[in-house]
Amino acid sequence: MRVAVLSSVLLAACTPEIATGSYFCGPDSTCPEGQACNPADHTCTLAGIRKPFECEADLDAEPDDSPALGYTLGILECTMLPVVIAGCMFIDDPADWVRLPIPADCGTVEIDARISYPVAFQQLGLSLIDTTSGVELATDEECVFQSESGDDLRCLAASLTGGVTYAIGVSPTGDGDCDGDCAFNRYTLRAQLK
Amino acid sequence: MKTALVLAAALLSRVASAQPGATPPVEPSPSEPAPAEPAPEPPKGDPAYGQGPDHAVVDPVASDTPGIRMGRKIVVRYTPSRSRGNITKVALLAGSSLVFGGIGLYFHFDSRASSDEVSSNKFTGRPWTQERQAHYDDAHRSATVATVMYGIGGALLLTTAIFYIVTEPGQETMEITPHKKSKPTAMITPTRGGALVGTGWRF
Numbered sequence: 001m002r003v004a005v006l007s008s009v010l011l012a013a014c015t016p017e018i019a020t021g022s023y024f025c026g027p028d029s030t031c032p033e034g035q036a037c038n039p040a041d042h043t044c045t046l047a048g049i050r051k052p053f054e055c056e057a058d059l060d061a062e063p064d065d066s067p068a069l070g071y072t073l074g075i076l077e078c079t080m081l082p083v084v085i086a087g088c089m090f091i092d093d094p095a096d097w098v099r100l101p102i103p104a105d106c107g108t109v110e111i112d113a114r115i116s117y118p119v120a121f122q123q124l125g126l127s128l129i130d131t132t133s134g135v136e137l138a139t140d141e142e143c144v145f146q147s148e149s150g151d152d153l154r155c156l157a158a159s160l161t162g163g164v165t166y167a168i169g170v171s172p173t174g175d176g177d178c179d180g181d182c183a184f185n186r187y188t189l190r191a192q193l194k
Numbered sequence: 195m196k197t198a199l200v201l202a203a204a205l206l207s208r209v210a211s212a213q214p215g216a217t218p219p220v221e222p223s224p225s226e227p228a229p230a231e232p233a234p235e236p237p238k239g240d241p242a243y244g245q246g247p248d249h250a251v252v253d254p255v256a257s258d259t260p261g262i263r264m265g266r267k268i269v270v271r272y273t274p275s276r277s278r279g280n281i282t283k284v285a286l287l288a289g290s291s292l293v294f295g296g297i298g299l300y301f302h303f304d305s306r307a308s309s310d311e312v313s314s315n316k317f318t319g320r321p322w323t324q325e326r327q328a329h330y331d332d333a334h335r336s337a338t339v340a341t342v343m344y345g346i347g348g349a350l351l352l353t354t355a356i357f358y359i360v361t362e363p364g365q366e367t368m369e370i371t372p373h374k375k376s377k378p379t380a381m382i383t384p385t386r387g388g389a390l391v392g393t394g395w396r397f
Binding site for chain 2: 014015016017018019021022023024025026030031032043044119120149150
């Protein structure tokens with residue numbers, strides 16, 4: 001009897017024990033068995049305590065679904081500290097655009113833009129266009145460094161010319177949206193001229 | 195029943211005349227029966243044999259010597275050893291239980307290793323990836339295999355114990371009945387200048 005109890009305890013120790021809230025949700029909102037992704041904070045919790053997706057943006061720029069309608073960043077300098085914007089990508093939101101009017105006396109400057117977002121929901125991408133010509137100059141690439149906190153990180157780098165207004169767009173890529181059930185996300189956009 | 199006559203000892207010695215005035219011993223004729231065969235009943239009053247019977251049969255039953263009593267069964271109780279086949283079966287059962295237990299132990303440790311990769315009781319700050327899901331699945335799969343193997347091994351161990359107990363040889367009894375004609379016979383045969391002493395029995 002004692003051996004049987006001891007054996008049961010030892011065997012029970014072989015089964016993974018994962019406390020609720022231990023992990024961020026994985027791609028497509030995946031979680032360990034018995035848990036579900038909580039859209040409110042994209043952590044794996046018990047299914048009964050899930051809360052709906054919520055997002056608080058730094059600025060309410062809607063409608064900003066096109067480069068022409070994008071939110072214009074204030075006075076930019078040729079070299080500046082990074083500008084960080086928290087944004088939200090709700091269901092059926094095609095894109096969020098931010099306009100970048102480069103000062104005319106800057107000559108050529110480099111832009112370093114990054115976007116990070118939870119891997120739990122739909123994936124997002126970056127694109128840079130010249131608002132005058134409408135030409136897409138660059139798109140996001142994999143960053144040389146990666147986030148370890150359950151976020152995806154994408155990077156964009158390009159040379160910009162002074163006196164031209166550019167726009168950076170954030171849009172869903174169509175992947176990781178749980179077949180439409182998690183077609184939303186929150187993101188942080190970071191842009192720096194240097 | 196095979197009959198054998200064994201001469202245990204022979205003694206040739208001078209035998210003095212048992213009775214004073216008796217006729218000296220007579221040399222036996224060549225036609226006298228061989229000493230190996232039972233001596234014939236001596237004719238009474240034959241001077242060649244003396245006045246009385248000169249050989250005696252020692253009957254163990256009549257004596258007070260402890261041991262075999264003729265016509266009485268000897269009961270021997272003993273516990274026989276396990277047969278080679280029985281030992282082989284026990285060893286196979288026990289070995290099989292050990293093998294299954296060993297396999298279960300392997301998968302037990304495998305499941306524990308996989309389980310340790312993903313188990314957590316606090317916030318890790320990391321996402322639930324496909325790699326962690328694979329560890330999770332491996333842990334469950336190995337735990338299931340370990341449980342099955344432990345179960346089979348335990349059942350075999352129990353079977354081994356039961357089989358060992360059930361097939362243990364019990365105490366057996368064997369009866370030995372001593373042959374009635376196995377009484378040893380002592381003989382003293384007079385010879386020239388002495389006598390031949392011998393004994394024989396059947397077995």
